[in-house]
Amino acid sequence: MQLLKSVFKGKSRGVVALSFTAEGVAIAISNYGPNNLRTLIFCNFIYTNKKIDSLKELVATHDLSNYDCHIVLATEDYRLITLESPQLDDRDEMLAAIRWKMADLIDFSSDGAYLDYYPMPISDRANSLTMIEVVAAPKSSVQGLIDLCQRCDLNIATITIQETSLRNLSLLLMESERGVVLLHLQKNSGHLLITHNNIIHLNRKIASGFDRLNDDGSLGSEQVKIEQNSLALEIQRSKDHVVSLYSFSSNTELTVLPTPYNTQGILNFLINEHGITARILDLSTLIDGSVVLNDNIQAMCAPVIGATLHYEVVEDADS
Secondary structure, three states: OOOOOOOOOOOOOEEEEEEEOOOEEEEEEEEEOHHHOEEEEEEEEEEOOOHHHHHHHHHHHHOHHHOEEEEEOOHHHOEEEEEEOOOOOOHHHHHHHHHHHHOOOOOOOHHHEEEEEEEOOOOOOOOOOOEEEEEEEEHHHHHHHHHHHHHOOOEEEEEEOHHHHHHHHHOOOOOOOOOEEEEEEOOOOEEEEEEEOOEEEEEEEEOOOHHHOOOOOOOOHHHHHHHHHHHHHHHHHHHHHHHHHOOOOOOOOEEEOOOOOOHHHHHHHHHHHHOOOEEEOOHHHOOOEOOOOOHHHHHHHHHHHHHOOOOOOOOOOOO
């Protein structure tokens, strides 16, 4: 899925994926190999409040003007809303109907938004509605990222979101066709993604990030326990929801991407106190390349790593 048509048609050496947050820039660079295989050659999170200077330095160091640039929107840059699909065949008419429906559902003008969507799978229940997941992003915010990248001589190929980038990581797992429950925790929030047959069946934004799930003294132990219980409840409810709607195994293991510290502690309370079967997903064991991926880099860069792995063109994205 892409929010914009590709603006770069030339031959490229690979993919550079970028995500911009208040703290800095997450970047992953993969080279193309035989049969379109990708090799990760660089990955890091650059803490900076001077993004254009940092990005220009990265472009010069790695010769990134010859790469396809994939921008991964940060969570706060877009809204993701589930809607009943308009029964229309023409894509332009479809997007116009979606724009009208979204007018009262987002906190910015739908007329001033980039819109895109992807279909949700049909439920096994009788008379189920056809649903879609709609992505809405303010044009002003997206245009600022486009301008930043173009000022640094980057060739923007696509703009994508956290959920589809994380879905690409789930495809690395042997059990991806049977079903994956993937948890990615950021500092102040997180994403829970459930996929089956490589299709997103459910996504949930998690209100607590890893900072609030570890008892490091910044929160009282009672508040940490509340945050932990809330996370466990959200995971279990989400799994139950998918099991009730689709042919999805109830005993599918939770896969947790590393956090900068104490990932095992998070697993321990999920396993020992809530009976949730879980494991840590170490991307360094699955990604082709010689880049060192420690827990901090995996936590901060998982979506941009995912964005370098898979690229599927969708025609005529609305603008």
